[in-house]
Amino acid sequence: MTRRVVSLLLVVATLAACSAADSDDDGDPAELPRSAAVTRLPGRVVDTLGVASFNVYRHLPRDEAMADALRLIGDRQVDVIGWQETRADYFPAVRRRLARQGWDTWQLWEPNGPFWLAVSWRRDQFELVDGSWTEVHGGAGKQQTDLPFPPRGYVVVTLRHRGSGRLLTVVDTHLNQGIETGDGFQDTANADRAKEHLRELADVWDAVPGDIVVGTGDFNFDFYDDYRARPDGGVWDTQHEHAASSYEILGLDGVEPTRGSRWIDYVWIADRTLRLRAKDPGSGQYVGHRSLDGYHSDHRPLVARIRWYER
Template structure:
C-alpha cells in the first residue's frame, strides 16, 4: 500500500468517527496546493494582556553562507516576531549573522556536543532574560548503528520576562533525529527509537504545571500524517494532555507546508496554560521566499489573565 493511499484510508476511517471535544481530525492534505490562496484561522481574546509571535525555523546548515545570513536578517527584520527557535544553526555564517542584527540577543548553547544546533533569539526591547537551560533528549548515534547518523539531541530553553507586563514565558527549542517514519508508522531503526524518547522527554517538560511554556522545532513527522495514523508513541499520542501545537488547535488551512509537502516544523503551547486560561493561540502561518529548504513557521499567542 502506498503512503498516500494509507493516509487517505486512515482519513476516511477517522472522518467516520465522532471526535472528542477539542480533538480535531486531519484536514485533507490537498490543502498544500491551495495554501497560499487561503487565510489561516484567527482566534480573538477580549482579555489578552499581551501578544507575542514565536517563529520556528530550520536554517539548513548545508546551505550557502550568504543564504543563511540573508535568511537570518530577513526573519529578524520582521517587526512582528518576538522569539525564534532555530534548528541546524551550528554554522559560522549563522553566528555572524545573528550577532550583526541590532535589537536582538541570541543564546548559542555550547556546553555539550549538539547544543549549538538549537539556539534561541529574542527581541531585547520586549523581553528580558531570566534564565537559560539545556535538557538532554537523546544520545547521538554513529554509522556503526544507523545509516543516518545524528549528534546528541537537546531541548534548549530560555525563560524570559515580558517587559511591559512582567509575564514570564519559557521557550524550548529542539530538533528530532530524521529518517524515523514512513508516513503512517514508525521506522524500524535507531533513529525512530531515539525519536520516541525525544518526544516523551519534551512532552514531559512542556506538561509540567507552572508558567507558560512554548516549544519550537523540527519534529520530522508530518502533522497531517501523524494525526491521521496516530501511531503509538507518535506526536499526537505522546503530547496529548501535555501540549498542543498550532496545527492541532488552528488547523492547516492557509499554512503552506514547512518543508516540501510536509508540515514538520511546529510551535507548541503547554496544555496546563491552555486549560488554566493563561495563554491561547491567536493565528499562525508559514513564510515564503527563504533560501533554506524549510519555511519558517510563525505562531501568535495571546497571554491571558489565567490562574
C-alpha cells in the same frame, strides 16, 4: 485526495468542532479535536506575540543564511524565534548581526553543548531569566545508522516580559531525521531514539516554569500523517494533553508545507497555559499561523501569533 483539499476539510472540521468545545472526547482522527477560537476572550491582554520556528539548514552558504536570518527578524510579526541546525560556521556571525539589530540570543556553545539549538528574542520586549539544555539521547555514527545524528535534546529559555514582568518560557527541540513511514515509525535507530525523545518531551510541558509556555521545533514527522495514523509513541500519542500545536488548533489552511508535502515545523502552547474558551485557566490563545516563503533554507519558517492574557 490532494493535501490542499485535506487542508480545507480539516479547517471545516475545526469550525464544526466549536459546538463540541466542552467535550473531553478526543474525536475521530478525521476531525481536529479542538476549536479554532481566535476571537478575543474576556480579560486583559498582556501582549500579542509572534513565535517562529525555523530550521536554518546548516549547509547553506554564509550570505544566504545571513539573508534568511535578517529576513525573519525584519518581519514585525515575529518577536521570538526557536532555531534549529545552528551548529554552523556562519551562526556566530548571525548572532552578532542579530545583536546589532536589537535581538538577544541564548545558545550554549561548548564542546559537548546543544549548539544545534538556539532561541532569540527582541531585546526591547524581553530580558533573559534563565536558559538550560537537557540531552535526551546520544548521537549515532555510520556504524549504527545510514543517517547519522548528533546528541538530541531540548533547550528551555525563560524570558521576562518587560512590559508586565510576566514570564514566557520557550522550549526548542529537533528530532532525528528519517524516522517516519507515513503511517508510523521506521525500524531504525533514528526512530527508536526519536520515540524516547518524544516521551521525555511530553513531561517537559508540565514541569517548566512560566506564565505562558510555548514550544518550537523540527519534529521530522509530518503533522497530517501523524494525526491521521496516530502511531504509538508518535507526536500526537505522546504530546496530546501536554501541549497543543498550532496545526491542531488552527488546521492547515494557509500554511504551506516544507519541501512541498511535509508539515514538520511546529509551534506549541503547553496545555496548562493554553486558552480556548473564556473559562479556561490558561493565558495563551492562538490567533493565527502562517508559513513564510522566499527563504534559502530547505524549511519554511512557521510563525504563530499568540494572544497573551493576564490570568
